[in-house]
Structures are given as C-alpha cells and as structure tokens.
Amino acid sequence: MPASSRSELITFLAQGKPEELLGTPECEWVDFKSGGFGAPYDLRTPKGKFELSKDIAAFANSGGGLIVCGVTAKQRANELVEVATKLTPFQQSLIKIDQFKTTIDDLVRPLIKVSYHWFAHPASDDDLAGHYFVLDVEALPEADRWALVRKVLNDNDQFTEGWTVPIRHDDRTTTISADDAYRLMNDGLRSRTAPPWAAPAPTPPSDPVQARHDLEAHLGWDELPVLFWQSTPQNAPELINGLHSQDGIRGALLNQDAMRPHGGFNFSSDYKRPEPYRGGLLLADSRRAVAIAADGTVTAAVVATSEMLGWSMEQRFGETGRINVVTLSELMLEYFRLVDEKILPAVDGPWQHRIVAARFAQEPARVLAPGANPEFPLIGAVQQASADKWNQSWTAHGDPEQDAYEGLQRVYALFGLDASQNPYVEDKKLSTALLQAAFTR
Incomplete structure (x- = not known):
C-alpha cells in the first residue's frame, strides 16, 4: 500500500519493505529521486548543487518533508501527479554526506535543519541491491520564513548573482514570484515601522x-x-x-x-x-x-x-x-x-x-x-x-x-x-x- 505520511514511509524503509512505497504520489511532503548507477544529485556541478539547495529550501518553506533517493517517480497517463513506479537503490559510496551538508550550508539562508538516513534494500532480493538515502527536512517556523537560495543559474548552468525563494506546491517545486517577494519585503518593513500601539509580532520559539x-x-x-x-x-x-x-x-x-x-x-x-x-x-x-x-x-x-x-x-x-x-x-x-x-x-x-x-x-x-x-x-x-x-x-x-x-x-x-x-x-x-x-x- 502507498505511504500516507512521512512516518509511515520511514517505517516501510526501516522494516525492509521498500516495495510498499510504489504507488505513493509525490506531494507537499515527499519527493522521489532516481538512484541506479548515478548519484541523485551531481554535486560536482553548479546545477546539481542548485537543485539540491532548491529542494531543501522548498520543503523548509512548505511545512517540511522527505527527499527519498533511490525511487523513480513518473506521471502515468491516468494520473495528475508523479507517483513512485520503480525502486532504484544505489551504492552508498555515491553519496558523500559532508558534501550535502556543505552545499546546503553554503547556498541556503537561513540554516536549515536536515537529518540524513540510510536504509538497506532487503538482502533477500536477488534482483536488486543497494541503499535508499532519505533527507528529512525540518520546516522553518512561520516567524523565520522564508528560506532562499542565494545564487541562481545562468543559461550555461553556471552560478551567477541572484536569489530565489522556492516553495513546494503539491508534487512540484516552484518559486515565489517577483510580485509576491516584493509584497513580503514591504510587509516586513511595515511591521518594523509600525506605530507603538500596534500589536507586537509573535516571538520566535526557542531553538x-x-x-x-x-x-x-x-x-x-x-x-x-x-x-x-x-x-x-x-x-x-x-x-x-x-x-x-x-x-x-x-x-x-x-x-x-x-x-x-x-x-x-x-x-x-x-x-x-x-x-x-x-x-x-x-x-x-x-x-x-x-x-x-x-x-x-x-x-x-x-x-x-x-x-x-x-x-x-x-x-x-x-x-x-x-x-x-x-x-x-x-x-x-x-x-x-x-x-x-x-x-x-x-x-x-x-x-x-x-x-x-x-x-x-x-x-x-x-x-x-x-x-x-x-x-x-x-x-x-x-x-x-x-x-x-x-x-x-x-x-x-x-x-x-x-x-x-x-x-x-x-x-x-x-x-x-x-x-x-x-x-x-x-x-x-x-x-x-x-x-x-x-x-x-
């Protein structure tokens, strides 16, 4: 049966039942990345670093979520969203967690809390072998939003100056429009210059x-x-x-x-x-x-x-x-x-x-x-x-x-x-x- 929540999806992997993920639709709390013979993100390139940072910031801005690497998702003819269709576990040596942490810390502001987990594909399966890699992204509190990626890509997929604010919308990662960004900045300025009788903004919770x-x-x-x-x-x-x-x-x-x-x-x-x-x-x-x-x-x-x-x-x-x-x-x-x-x-x-x-x-x-x-x-x-x-x-x-x-x-x-x-x-x-x-x- 498809996973209906973050905790259930993690339970399936921890119990050695990755096949239960098949049919799970991508949504506001989960995104699937193929594994196979290559790493899900090529962190040797600016494009790979940007894609990782964009996905992390989007989940942080949208309530948190899981990036599950080692599962292929496709949109079928009779479905509106992409769903998990194939298990593609891969070798742990393809992932260097320190590179993930360094990339996220360098490109995403503010710092986002991310947990990293490995789950082994069942050894009893003679057809597939390898591991699944899960990034568990914590949501930013409302008072601390929004997370942004502090660089963007040019037409040659190289970094250039700029920034973007990604958000998760159903099964897709999109970005806040320029008009929305302008409105958010002005709302922030107005709250900082509010008259003394205006209600104070809520205090951010303890870390x-x-x-x-x-x-x-x-x-x-x-x-x-x-x-x-x-x-x-x-x-x-x-x-x-x-x-x-x-x-x-x-x-x-x-x-x-x-x-x-x-x-x-x-x-x-x-x-x-x-x-x-x-x-x-x-x-x-x-x-x-x-x-x-x-x-x-x-x-x-x-x-x-x-x-x-x-x-x-x-x-x-x-x-x-x-x-x-x-x-x-x-x-x-x-x-x-x-x-x-x-x-x-x-x-x-x-x-x-x-x-x-x-x-x-x-x-x-x-x-x-x-x-x-x-x-x-x-x-x-x-x-x-x-x-x-x-x-x-x-x-x-x-x-x-x-x-x-x-x-x-x-x-x-x-x-x-x-x-x-x-x-x-x-x-x-x-x-x-x-x-x-x-x-x-």
Whole structure:
C-alpha cells in the first residue's frame, strides 16, 4: 500500500519493505529521486548543487518533508501527479554526506535543519541491491520564513548573482514570484515601522536543537544514548504565564499526577524540586529531566541505558542496550499527560511535538522488542536501531493518549517496528487503562 505520511514511509524503509512505497504520489511532503548507477544529485556541478539547495529550501518553506533517493517517480497517463513506479537503490559510496551538508550550508539562508538516513534494500532480493538515502527536512517556523537560495543559474548552468525563494506546491517545486517577494519585503518593513500601539509580532520559539544540546551538556549526557521529547508553541510568548507560580507551571511540575507516583517511570521526583534554569525551570536527576523554557518550550530527556530506558533488561536478559518496552510506554504516556494537560493550555495556538533519539546506533547499539504479547511484554525478537540520530515531529493533538501513540510510532520506526505491535496500543492511542492494568500483574 502507498505511504500516507512521512512516518509511515520511514517505517516501510526501516522494516525492509521498500516495495510498499510504489504507488505513493509525490506531494507537499515527499519527493522521489532516481538512484541506479548515478548519484541523485551531481554535486560536482553548479546545477546539481542548485537543485539540491532548491529542494531543501522548498520543503523548509512548505511545512517540511522527505527527499527519498533511490525511487523513480513518473506521471502515468491516468494520473495528475508523479507517483513512485520503480525502486532504484544505489551504492552508498555515491553519496558523500559532508558534501550535502556543505552545499546546503553554503547556498541556503537561513540554516536549515536536515537529518540524513540510510536504509538497506532487503538482502533477500536477488534482483536488486543497494541503499535508499532519505533527507528529512525540518520546516522553518512561520516567524523565520522564508528560506532562499542565494545564487541562481545562468543559461550555461553556471552560478551567477541572484536569489530565489522556492516553495513546494503539491508534487512540484516552484518559486515565489517577483510580485509576491516584493509584497513580503514591504510587509516586513511595515511591521518594523509600525506605530507603538500596534500589536507586537509573535516571538520566535526557542531553538529546539540548542535546547537539547544545552540540556545534555548541563547533565553530562553528551556521550550517552538519550531519548528526547520536545514541545514548542508556534505563537511563543516572551514569558509563559504562571511559569514560576505554585499555582502554575512550577506547581504542575512539583505535583505531577503520575500513574505511579512512587517508583514508576515518569518525570516526577520525591526528593528533587524544580529549580531555575536559563530563565525557565528544570526538574532533573541523574537519569531523567524535564526543562521548561521562558516561552513555554518543553524539553524532556531520559538516558537510554539500564539506569532508565533499559531498566532491568541487562540483568534479566544479559543484553546491553536493550530497551524495556514497559518503561518506554509509561514514559511516553507520562510526558504527554504532563505537557498536553498542563503546559499546552497556557499558550494559545498550535504546538509541535518532537521525538529525538541521539546516539542509539553507536556501539553497543540500542535494541527493542515490540512487546506484542501483553502477558510477556519483555520477551521477543529484538531489532536494532537503524540510525544514530533520529528526529521526527508532528502537530500536537492535545490528547495525551493520541500524542503518546504518535511518539511511540516514531520510536518504533527507528527499529523497523510498527507501534500497533505494542501491547498497550488500542485504536491508535496509547491506552492509560491498559498500562495501569499491566502495573497490577
């Protein structure tokens, strides 16, 4: 079946099912590039560099998306858009990721966050061999748009002075017209010279990448495998209401309504108190942490070791790096019970949730079994993390069980698994009732 979302497409590749991509139409969130005997972008030429930069900027300007290299797309006679029609995996040696990063950093302004992932074609296929290369482009926040490519091509496909603002429109990459660019610049000038009684523009949200780096450096976790949760308001205030109040955010951190307040896997503490941290709040110990920035951005993290995410698995099974599926599920639901119910209502407008796994593939790699049997969730065949850096996001639903399922789905995809195999998932939600019933067994 064709992929219907970014996370589903990644899941198909991680599970070794690239054939499921066939029939997927190109759209605002995915673009396919042929592989075969040549690299998808020839970065030895100005044209190749421009095409890469244009595609990256277009997705950043249009909500983010995936560039999937190693799949050919064509427009059939009875279809309006190009669809994936053929698998063309290629050799990894054709891609130099450093060249991709250098090209994008040089030609695209502002800097765009891009994640790079390799997926192997199934070894059981005697007809095809090679890999698929996926560029996962993060959307620029509305306050930071627009991304532009700072050079253009002349008639001889050589760089010349100029700039262009690419956007994604359905299955095509196009550019903002000169009239639209003129209007945007003038709108920006008018907002900068607005009268003093005019409403101020929304403050850009905190930098999620910097927030993660700051937190793991503060905790001394920058060489450990770590799982992060992040939640960012689109209309971020300079200071969230009630941040340091006992009746507000501080009180919510101090008095969390955890499913298992004593001895469970959550972000509450019996002996720690929220403390000031970079103008916001931090509640942390040696294995878990949750930080809330002044604008409401939430960054939480746990170590993916036997101290937390892999609790008791090394002792029981003798496997270093094995993740406890019960611990993962409980932490996932507890994070969203805290954030969706206590933090999101404090800032109006849409929020973005994010899951980031850092250093999961470094030796010894993290492994996970889906826990499909609810009677024995800690047993089963394990799958290894397929990438060392994993960064996935979605628009918040505001329902803890639904957002917890979305987060779990993204963690499972990293291991080539589907979240429906989790014993506590029901109707695309991570069920509080099923988890609580497991605690009594």
